[in-house]
Amino acid sequence: MTSCFHCGETVPEGVNLTAKINQVEQPMCCIGCQAVAQFLADNDHQAFYQYRDDQLPVEQVSVNDNDWQHLDNADVFKKLTQSTDNNHYQVTIKIEGMYCSACGWLLQKVLQSRPGISDLRINAVTQNLQVVFDSEVIKLSEIFAQINALGYLPLQQQETSQHANYERNRQLKKMAVAGFGMMFIMTLAVPLYSPEAMAVAPHIQRFFLMISMLIATVVFFYSGTDFVNNAIRDLKNRHLGMDVPVALSITLAYFVSIYLSFKQQGHVYFDSMTMFIFFLLLGRFVESQVRHKGMNVRESLFALVPVSAEQQIAEGHFQTIPLDQVVKGDVLRVKSGQTIPCDGLIIKGQAQVNEAILTGESKLIEKSSDDLVYAGAKLVSGEVLIETTVNNQDSFLSKLADLMELAQSKKPASLQLVDRIASYFVAGVLLLAAITALWYGLNQSDALMTALLSVLIATCPCALSLATPTALTAAGVQLLNQGVLVNNTEAITQLDKIDQWYFDKTGTLSDEQLHIVKSHLLTEVTDLPTITNSLQQISNHPIASAFTGYSQIVENPQNHAGKGVSGTITGKDWLMGSQSWLAEQGVAIPELELNPNNTVVYLACEQQMVAAFELAVNVRTGAEALIDFLKKQDKKLTIISGDQTATVNSWSQHLVMDSAFGDLTAEDKINHITKQQQQGIRCVMVGDGVNDAPVLSQADVSISLKQGAYLAHSASDLIVLGKSLLPLIKAQQTSHKTNNIIKQNLIWSLVYNLSVTPIAMMGLLAPWMAAIGMSLSSLLVVMNSRRLLK
C-alpha cells in the first residue's frame, strides 16, 4: 500500500498519478494533490516538504472552483477591508486547513511572489493571514482564489478573534511590567532586610525605599488594577470570588508600605506585593490561553454563508449586494455551486440541493417552484430564483445557532460548583486573616502587619487555582498531537467518567465515501472498471466518488443532473445512472436480488443492461477498535440515528453495539439523552452534522468529526481531526491520566495551604517567604501537569 507523498492518505487502487519532486517521481492520491505538488515543484517551492517535519496534513480541504468574484463588489469589499493609504487595503483572512508552519511558509512564499502584495503576516497559531495589497494591481478575489488553489479554504474574518488577540497582548504587557518591577524591587529589598549585615547607611536605605515605592506604584496601578476592579465587581454582586482576598492583600500591602516608608519604621512589603501580582498574572495568562482556543458559534456559522447575494432589480437584471442588506421579499438568484444566502421560496427554476449542513442527510434533494430552500444549503446543480421569506438574521440557520448558544450557556454546572467552593474557601481565608489581625492587635500590635500579610499571601489559593487549568492545558496539547482538538477543556476530565456512549450513524460510524459492495454482471465486458470510471468522471454527483481509477476519454459526454451520465467510448453508447432514468431511456431492467439499504447504479451499453453496482458506505476506520476498547471498559454503546430503523439495526448487529434506535429526529435524540441523564447516567455523544448540534450540546461530553459541517464543531467539546476514530482511545486514556494528575495537584496544594497557614498565623513567616512558598508550590503544580505532555 502506498501513501500519497503530498497528503499522506492511502493511494486508492488503480490510481497511477505521480509528481516529480526533486527529480524523483512521487506517488499522488488524487488530481488535487498532484496539481498542488506540481505547482510547488514548478515554482521552486518543493522545500515545503523538507520544512514540514513529517507533519502530514491531518485533513484535506477540498479545492473547489469557488467563484470569489463577489468579493470585488464595492460594498462587500468595503466591509471586509480597511484602507491603509492610497489604493492599499488591509484584509484579515482566516485560513481553514493551515496546521503547521510549513503551511504558513507555503502561503507566504506564494502570495509574496504575486505583484501587488505589499505586506503579509501569517499567524499559524490563530490561522490568520493579514495582507496589505494594492487594489489596482491585484484584486481581493484573486488573493482568495490563489489561497484556494493551494488547497486551503480562505474565510472572511470576523471581529471576535481580533478582540481575543488584543486581550492577550494586554495581559502580556501587564506581565512584562509586573515581572520587571518584581525583579528590580527584589534586588533593592535584599539590603533592606538586613541593613546591619550589609552596612547600609540610613540615607541610602531611604533612597532604596523611595525607588521601590515608585516602581511598586507603577506595578500596582498598571498591573494590579484588574484584581481590584474584579473584587469590587464581585462584592457588588454579593459574591466572594478568588479576587477578593487577592485585592485585599495587595491593596493592604501597598498602602501600609507607603505609610511605613514615610514613617521610616518597620518592614515594607513592596517586594511581596509585586511578586504576588506577577505570579497571579502568570497563572491567569495560562488559563486564558486555553479558553481562547475554543470556537465561537456565530463566527463559524457566518463563515458558511456567502457575504453577498445576487438581487434581481428588474426582470433579467441583477446586482450584487452584501448579505446584511437582504430583507424579506427580495428576489435572489442562486447559481450552481453556490451556497444559498437566505431562506426563501423558489419562484423559478429547479435545482438539486445539498442540505447536509442542516439535516445531516447527504443525499441530494430535488427542489423546484414553491419549495423552500434554507440558508447554508448548497446548490449542487441547476439555477433558481428565490423570494426570501425572512430577513437575513432570522434564517433557520441563525435559529439553530441561537438554540446552540442557549444549550452551551447552560452547560458548565461543574464550573459553578468550583466557583461555590472557591467562595467558601475565600470566606475562610478572610476569617482566618481577621482572627490573626484581632489576636495580634490585642497582644502584639507591632507584628500585626507581617502576620496578616503572610496569612493573606500564604493562604492564597494560587496553586489550587492552577491545579486544574494547567493539567487541562497540557492534556489539550497532548490530545492535539494525537489528532483530537479540544474545544471545551472541561470535557477532558468528564470523558473518563462517562457510562454511556452514543453514536450517530451517518458520517460518524460510517465513512462518507461510497464503495462498491456488490457488482451484478449481466453480460461479459472487457475492461469494465475503466468504462465505469471514465463515465463517472463526467459526473460531479457524490456517487461518482465510488468509481475512481484509471479512465479514458469519453466522447460526447453528457451529465444529466440527478439522473445519470451518458457518453460514447470506443464507438459504443453507454448510459449509467438510476433505474428510473434508464427505464425512461428504454432500457429493459431485469429483476435483481438487491439489498434495499444500498444505493444502486445501473450501467447499459447500446440500450442493453450490462451491470448493476450496489454501493454502500464502509465502517469508518478505527470504529471497531474503539468499540472493542470501550467494551473492555464496561461502557454502554448505543446508536441513535435519523436513518431507517432497519438500517440502524443491521449496523448495530455488525458492530456488536448494546442497543440501537432509528427514525429519530433531533428532538427525539435530545429527549433520549435527557432521560438517561435524569437517571444519573453520564452520556457522550459522537456525532456529525448541524442537526446533531443541539444533541451534542445536551450530552455531557460531545465529540464530532472534522470533515462534517463547520457548525457542529463549535457545539462539540472534542473534535477528531483525522478520518479515523482511533484517537478517541487515546483521548479516553489521556482523560484518565489527567484526572489522576488533577487529584495529585489538588491534594498537594491543599496540604501546602493547610500546613503553611498556622505557621503564618504564628507570625513565623515573613511575607516574602510566603510569596516564595506560594510560587514554589505553584511551580510544582505546573511541573506535575507537564508530565501529561510525555
Place this chain on the structure above:
Amino acid sequence: MNMVFVLVLLSLALAGFAVWALIWAINKNQFDDLDSPAYSILDDDNEPNLPANKAKQETEE
C-alpha cells in the same frame, strides 16, 4: 557612596528601556506566532522559477 545612587538610577533606566522594548514588541505582534518565523532564515531568494524573480531576470536582460 554617591556611586550607588548613579548605578541604581542607571539600572532603573535600563529596566525602563527593557520594559519599553518588550511592550513595543508585544504591540507589533511579535509574540503571536513563535513557530514559523524560525524557518524564514532558510528561505532562499535565488530561485529562478519564482514569478517575481523571473520578472526580475527579464528586466535585467
